[in-house]
Amino acid sequence: MTSVAEPTRASRTGTRLRALLHGRHSGWTAPLVVWAASRVVSTVLLATMYLVATANGWHFASHREHASFLTFSGSWDASAYRTIAEHGYPTTLPTDAAGHVLPNAWAFLPVFPALVRALMTLTGGSFWAVGVAVATLAGAGACVVLYRLVLAVGCSHRARWATALFAFAPTGFLLQVAYAESMLLLLVFGGLLALVRRRYAVVGALGVVAAFTKPGVLALAVAVAVHLVVRWVRASRGQEPFPWRDRVPVLVVGAVLAAAGLAWPVVASVVTGRPDAYLDTELSWWVGYVGRQHFAPLTPWFVMAGTWLGPLGIGLVVVVLAAAVWFWTRRSVRALGPEVLGFTAAYGLYLVAVFLPQQSLPRLLMPMAPLLGSDAFVRTRRRAVTWLLVGVGLQPVAIVLLWFLGYP
Template sequence: MLQTVATRVRSAPPVVVVLVLYALSRVVSSAWLAGLFTLATSQGWEFASRRSDPSFASFSGSWDASFYRTIAQQGYPTELPLDEQGEVAVNPWAFLPVFPAVVRFVATVLGVDLAGNAFFAIGLVVATIAGGGAAVLLHRIVTETVGAPNAMWAVALFCFGPTAFVLQVAYAESLMLMLVFAALLMMIRRRYLLMLPFAVVAAFTRPGVLALALGLAVTGIVRLVREREGFRRRERVALVVTGLVVAAAGLAWPVIADAVTGRPGAYVDTELSWWVGFVGRQHFVPLTPWFVMATTFLGVAGAVLVLAVLALAVRFFAKRSTRALGVEVWSYSAAYVLYLVAVFLPQQSLPRLLMPVAPLLGHPAIAASPRLRRSLLAAGVTLQPVAVVLLWFVGYP
């Protein structure tokens, strides 16, 4: 019987197979989350994120989701909260408005009050649906760049990855992934203006959309060099216009935060408030956060370690096999990694913030090695409970 089911699934349209795979992965992630929640509750474990109502719904939407709920219920503060030293404290301005707006819209349609755990429950459903959309789009991206066999394995590794449970919690990740993958797919198809609705909305869902703008710039330069006359004027104009609009959208939120609060640097100061627990109060300088974090804990050895990691990243993106993914995937992924190095303080959130480069899972080296594919899949499934413990009971997601 199982063989018959497997045969039918394999013969089904790819989108059906992807959704079945995604549904199975949600069963696995739900089992890990529910099992660890039940164990922690019965054993009296201390949760890293304080919650007034210790239910599974609030467990699935802890920490960041509480800020999204505040935004959905109250909007953004016009005056930033300050700590005892008079510095900006953590507040909702670090989180962008699209995800809470979608949850609020769904709640309004359903006639549901967002008080209590309703936000977490609706957010979970919205995130899970968006995660399915992201999986389908990831399959299309890899199929159109390196082929269908690579694509299905890329989807499997994405859906069963170590932090794949994020696709079903009340965070903005899965919605951001769906929007960015849709924009990237339009970029691959050279439908540049069609990127705009996805990329602009993504810019107000989670930070990171500037990588699309930089990827477009690199793609345009490569096409000019390789194609010349084949790169038509109309396409050039569309690419430039799209890149400029996406870049403007990606830079808009700090401007909005400054205008609403009347405080210059409101968004940057808010983001820096999350750094205090790791490296103390800092001034932001692009391209230094990784070095700040590493040297704080490891001294000079930390700086050497960061340089080594960056050298490995450069080597990876310089490989012909990586470039075989296509200029669009290659340039976007490299730009996104550069974005993380430029602005992000590396800590426990780094693995989930790397999920936007999931198209790299279609890498020819992965497709060429069945052992590597199986090992990565097994590692993803078995590391999920480790990640849940670390993020829900030691740190925060």
């Protein structure tokens, strides 16, 4: 008589892990497994670079009085958030001898440092410990909500792989350093998910908080406008109802998000008494790249490319923009739904309109992560695995280039 062997502990563990990753549990377990694995990878890479840099005396921008891995994880822009958390915003803008505004805290929005400050008071922890903890937990939330967003507009295969590509991306290490990025991603992905599910009050609440976390929430207002138009057209064709009890909230939420997205420059001007306080602060970071400039929408990419590469750079920008238009018009991208399409396209236009492209561009592209659910990245398992390996392979390169040679 043939006996059936008992499954080994290893095989049972493997079966459970496959069940988790293939979504046969709740909608949060699989993305949290992906997030946890990605944090192991990013932590090992960051810790390795920290040890190598410390042993060789490399310069980096972390606090050196009490050098540690936590202070290392609070480098670069995190130092500005620390200043805001501990001292608030200046009422007088710093200027040079010629009266030009110098880089200062008004370029950074208040939600992340305010939350960190509150938790520092409650726990007695340092900015670095609390800031890293808040950012890391928000990164976990961003993975969960991204998974649910792509699941809502696609399928479990796309949701799993989009989340993995996001968490293991070259800039994935930023989901655990004391930046506001992971909090913005959590809020924006949550706002988009709520919009897809037609929970308009939630869209408004998350969007307003996001508007004071980092710039770019006007793209969410555009997504609301696209959603409005799509529902209105479908209603006019008799495809689905669009009653006024839905129309009014959509209109109100869109207007509120637009106002919130434009509010921070007004706040800066009122507090400092300078009408262009925020704009002059942002332009102060341009000086080292393109000299002192007057701002004109839709010109920064051409200014940067023309300054460094001349006519070739201008042509390169045109090619990049044409490729972006081609990408957003692909059927697989449009299949992600009008909300995702509207938000990501509007956010890309926002970057082209106001942002001077430099080494922080990869970080600023992170809100476009819902696009990772398209066929371009996850149509087949082989394609998804290839992109995953590319992301993991480039992450240590990004850490060296951005965390040591530049700043993300």
